[in-house]
Amino acid sequence: xxxxxxxxxxxxxxxxxxxxxxxxxxxxxxxxxxxxxxxxxxxxxxxxxxxxxxxxxxxxxxxxxxxxxxxxxxxxxxxxxxxxxxxxxxxxxxxxxxxxxxxxxxxxxxxxxxxxxxxxxxxxxxxxxxxxxxxxxxxxxxxxxxxxxxxxxxxxxxxxxxxxxxxxxxxxxxxxxxxxxxxxxxxxxxxxxxxxxxxxxxxxxxxxxxxxxxxxxxxxxxxxxxxxxxxxxxxxxxxxxxxxxxxxxxxxxxxxxxxxxxxxxxxxxxxxxxxxxxxxxxxxxxxxxxxxxxxxxxxxxxxxxxxxxxxxxxxxxxxxxxxxxxxxxxxxxxxxxxxxxxxxxxxxxxxxxxxxxxxxxxxxxxxxxxxxxxxxxxxxxxxxxxxxxxxxxxxxxxxxxxxxxxxxxxx
Numbered sequence: 001x002x003x004x005x006x007x008x009x010x011x012x013x014x015x016x017x018x019x020x021x022x023x024x025x026x027x028x029x030x031x032x033x034x035x036x037x038x039x040x041x042x043x044x045x046x047x048x049x050x051x052x053x054x055x056x057x058x059x060x061x062x063x064x065x066x067x068x069x070x071x072x073x074x075x076x077x078x079x080x081x082x083x084x085x086x087x088x089x090x091x092x093x094x095x096x097x098x099x100x101x102x103x104x105x106x107x108x109x110x111x112x113x114x115x116x117x118x119x120x121x122x123x124x125x126x127x128x129x130x131x132x133x134x135x136x137x138x139x140x141x142x143x144x145x146x147x148x149x150x151x152x153x154x155x156x157x158x159x160x161x162x163x164x165x166x167x168x169x170x171x172x173x174x175x176x177x178x179x180x181x182x183x184x185x186x187x188x189x190x191x192x193x194x195x196x197x198x199x200x201x202x203x204x205x206x207x208x209x210x211x212x213x214x215x216x217x218x219x220x221x222x223x224x225x226x227x228x229x230x231x232x233x234x235x236x237x238x239x240x241x242x243x244x245x246x247x248x249x250x251x252x253x254x255x256x257x258x259x260x261x262x263x264x265x266x267x268x269x270x271x272x273x274x275x276x277x278x279x280x281x282x283x284x285x286x287x288x289x290x291x292x293x294x295x296x297x298x299x300x301x302x303x304x305x306x307x308x309x310x311x312x313x314x315x316x317x318x319x320x321x322x323x324x325x326x327x328x329x330x331x332x333x334x335x336x337x338x339x340x341x342x343x344x345x346x347x348x349x350x351x352x353x354x355x356x357x358x359x360x361x362x363x364x365x366x367x368x369x370x371x372x373x374x375x376x377x378x379x380x381x382x383x384x385x386x387x388x389x390x391x392x393x394x395x396x397x398x399x400x401x402x403x404x405x406x407x408x409x410x411x
């Protein structure tokens with residue numbers, strides 16, 4: 001999942017032209033890496049908690065439910081609060097909230113309380129939402145406006161690296177072979193808490209320009225009157241849901257395929273899935289200047305459907321590798337759907353952005369839907385992937401048809 005978007009035209013900026021802001025930019029870019037790492041820890045946390053706490057797939061799916069519930073529910077409140085307190089304060093709130101959420105994993109592991117793990121995930125995701133809203137804005141304005149897109153793309157690249165490295169690191173630490181204990185969960189989340197606090201101190205001591213929004217709060221639901229924005233919101237809901245659900249069950253799926261892989265070995269395929277997404281993002285940056293973005297989304301979504309069908313009706317490594325390659329199809333979807341959804345909105349751009357970002361809630365819905373099918377009959381594990389396939393079919397429709405904003409040219 002991409003790290004958000006920003007529209008620099010909506011900001012008033014007080015930039016010191018004699019200040020290079022190199023260190024703040026480096027620190028801010030590290031945030032993109034850190035929240036990607038924290039988000040993708042979930043894919044390793046799920047099989048660990050399932051085994052240690054003897055959970056069903058449905059119960060385990062609540063790792064993603066509570067995480068993306070926090071993400072989706074906090075998007076609009078975070079924007080309102082940041083408008084009042086400022087973007088630097090918003091980043092500090094986000095960092096300290098993230099640190100608090102990560103630290104909650106310690107008592108959760110000590111008391112073996114699944115509910116406390118879920119609360120920790122909700123708090124962590126709420127903090128990341130503040131970082132999403134504020135950090136993108138700062139990266140966009142810290143420097144020459146002409147190079148704003150380049151800076152954001154560079155930051156997004158580090159987000160992709162975090163998405164690749166997060167599950168790789170988590171698997172080496174959490175999947176320690178002792179399935180009866182959650183002790184191994186403590187260290188990676190404690191490390192995250194310390195890093196978030198350290199970065200908060202550096203940001204707090206850094207001299208950053210003051211940026212503030214130029215417009216009053218606009219009800220995000222007012223953007224529903226734009227057909228392409230409504231369709232983009234639904235498409236993001238299904239995209240995030242499908243991406244998260246596929247990544248969530250990689251380890252369990254290898255067990256279902258009977259490939260005789262350890263959990264650590266199976267987790268490598270999660271990182272490969274994320275690596276494919278990162279590779280596709282770099283390739284897409286160049287290709288999208290030459291091809292129609294809507295059609296690119298449509299063809300990628302159909303490609304994902306084909307790969308899922310191979311997974312469903314195939315077996316062994318053929319099924320597993322087909323899922324890994326879906327990462328390549330996913331690569332351009334989030335930022336391209338987002339951009340198409342806010343096209344030609346004018347004064348409603350901020351409202352449309354908030355509405356689309358709120359649809360990240362899809363990550364809290366599709367995963368438990370798959371879990372319901374798997375728990376009902378474990379032999380249907382392959383078949384459960386038809387749920388994300390249906391999500392990609394709608395995304396294909398959005399790309400080819402629903403993303404068209406030309407109707408606004410007639411008004």
